[in-house]
Amino acid sequence: MAVGFVLRWNLRNFFRLHASIAGNLHHPTQIFKANNSLSYKNNRLRRSFHNTSSLFVSGKESSSIDLSGIFPPIVTPFEDDEEVSYAKLEENFSKWNDIPFKEGYRQDYPFAWLWLDRVSKVLLLSLGEAGYVVQGSNGEYPYLRPDEKIDLVRKVRELAPKDKLIIAGSGCEATRDTIEMTKKMAEAGADAALVVTPCFYKNQMTVEALEKHFVKVAENSPIPVILYSVPANTGIDLVAQCVNKLSSHPNIVGLKDSGGDISKISYILHETAANDFQVLAGSASFLLASYHLGAVGGVCALANVLGREVCHLHEAFKQGKIEEAKLLQHKMILPNIADDDDGEGLKKWANVFKVTKNGGVPALKKSMEFFGYYGGPTRSPLLPLKDSSILELKEIFKFFDGFQD
Secondary structure (H helix, E strand, O other): OHHHHHHHHHHHHHHHHHHHHHHHHOOHHHHHHHHHHHHHHHHHHHHHHHOOOOHHHHOOOOOOOOOOEEOOEOOOOEOOOOOEOHHHHHHHHHHHOOOOOOOOHHHHHHHHOOOOOHHHHHHHHOOOOOEEEEOOHHHOHHHOOHHHHHHHHHHHHHHOOOOOEEEEEOOOOOHHHHHHHHHHHHHHOOOEEEEEOOOOOHHHOOHHHHHHHHHHHHHHOOOOEEEEEOHHHHOOOOOHHHHHHHOOOOOEEEEEEOOOOHHHHHHHHHHOHHHOOEEEEOOHHHHHHHHHHOOOEEOOHHHHOOHHHHHHHHHHHHOOOHHHHHHHHHHHHOOOOOOOOOHHHHHHHHHHHHHHHHHHHHHHHHHHHOOOOOOOOOOOOOOOOOHHHHHHHHHHHOOOOOOOO
16 A cells, blocks of 8 residues: 555656646746756655655655645635535535646647657546645634534545645644644545644744644654744744755645745745745735745635636746736735726735735635625634625625626
8 A cells, every 4th residue: 555655656746747848848938947847846756766665664655745736725614503514615616626726737748748658648637736725724724623624624525626636724732633633634635734833822932842843743644744834813923944944854845835925935945945845825915926936836815716817827927928927916916006007907906815815714705705606604703794894895806707796
């Protein structure tokens, strides 16, 4: 069984490697990026093969996972009595599964055929392509019972296509609880664990304490670990020096950074380049800037509502359409644009970003309902939106395709 796991991951990386080469060579302006991508993937593939023998000694496989693409941090749907609604979750997935949160392999096929035989073609078709984050901040994970968290991951694994990655939030306040929850998430079908910083005793959460916490979790986790820094919610910013040190651990594969400090992200990407460490932007507001620095993807709340638009930015950058990507990014972050032909369009995107940043989960859930998704109530003590706020949301979103009043 262990050998099978290693072979499965190595085959997965092998075909991703060749598909990546093919895709980049379709765009001559990205030859330099293609070389970097080849080096990154080849290093991970080589390390995975070299570490195969250690599997039989430690009982743990070498961590290898591709985090590139857009991962919506899905909301948890509740009924009016605040019980989890699995029926509504299924309805949402029937729509989310139609969105290409990571494209590219299909357009790469003509070139990839030079290396791949008929069997390989079939394998290439089945490779994982981005996926979903369950129990992120937008999933209201602090308000869920342990059994609900596990059941949700199990259900999402059932509803999502088999080639989609499932990243499950498993962070708890105590290290031993985090380890236990991470193991249960793996058993439920998670491909990776998203581990947030403990924060209740924030004054005691020193760099040393956090390093020991994450290392112990990683050492005992059967799946790869992704660090999660969200200072707006926890009051703790996982500092770059701590991340850089943790990046050398073979089972810590990446970071979701929701702080938005671009200089910090740049420093982390520079210092961890040799460790096959992957960074995910934690918001659509700084997605493009993160891509320019070397981030591989994003966990964006906005993708719950406007998934295709967020993916458009991702694909525009990947295909070398930088000006197009810049325009899309500007529409997400600029506060006000006056005397501009596209001023109204830029304003509406800025307002949409304010929804996810300032309105929180209640506003995000209500926004989803304008586009045919189920948002539903939040769990107490989060308060529902006031009527005036709902009207404001409608004014913001009514310009977008698919809006339903």
